[in-house]
């Protein structure tokens with residue numbers, strides 16, 4: 001799969017209207033499901049090496065509108081991964097303790113250790129998305145007044161985020177950022193399904209319908225995020241999300257191609273260690 005066209009080219013200015021949430025390329029559902037299985041097997045092998053090598057970590061961020069499929073993508077794509085090598089965190093509206101800290105604090109606490117894949121379901125990008133769409137949220141943050149009033153606050157946060165991600169990558173923590181791009185129509189359909197199907201009722205929240213009325217504001221905020229924070233060290237991927245089977249395949253391919261590009265390998269055993277292993281083997285053989 002060509003994943004290049006999913007990347008927001010660093011330095012470019014994109015408009016979401018040029019991306020199609022319903023895009024599936026030349027794939028069809030059944031074939032894509034087979035390809036996903038193969039891709040997940042590859043991911044399992046790569047993750048095993050990531051863990052054994054204990055040098056790199058992979059931080060994967062998911063951002064999206066409600067019902068775009070973050071949860072189910074995480075569930076499917078990580079189904080082949082050893083649970084010991086993977087941690088998932090979901091970031092909700094900040095708690096009182098979290099609000100008492102700087103906005104990166106809770107994400108820093110949840111960063112993956114070397115060898116691990118850390119998945120963040122929502123992230124510090126909420127601080128330049130939902131907080132921007134709802135100015136009253138910024139107003140209620142415990143920040144000094146001049147900082148809240150700064151007309152360049154979003155620009156500054158973009159820079160802070162870029163610097164933070166650069167720092168992570170320079171420390172061997174690879175950062176992957178996915179925006180699952182669902183269309184407004186498909187979101188409506190998924191909300192209706194959540195209302196109509198009793199076993200999906202729990203997923204539905206009246207608040208989500210209210211947020212939907214801010215759709216255009218969100219799209220503008222997202223575009224600004226992509227145009228300022230897609231960097232050579234941590235680019236954004238815009239993943240078409242109207243067809244879940246395509247979303248899963250695309251996300252798994254990006255993850256696996258990223259891991260492949262790291263040339264991961266199992267720790268190499270030196271001559272001395274090899275001799276020790278052979279001594280141990282002799283002892284075991286002699287039993």
Ligand code: ATP
Nearest residue numbers: 066070091092093094121122123126127130131137
């Ligand atoms: P999701 O909507 O991600 O599937 P959920 O429905 O289980 O998860 P919610 O209670 O909706 O959980 O929590 C997510 C909500 O928290 C979103 O509306 C999101 O915008 C909000 N949120 C996340 N981070 C922040 C933040 N830093 N500041 C304000 N709101 C935030």
Ligand code: MG
Nearest residue numbers: 066067205208
């Ligand atoms: Mg929600």
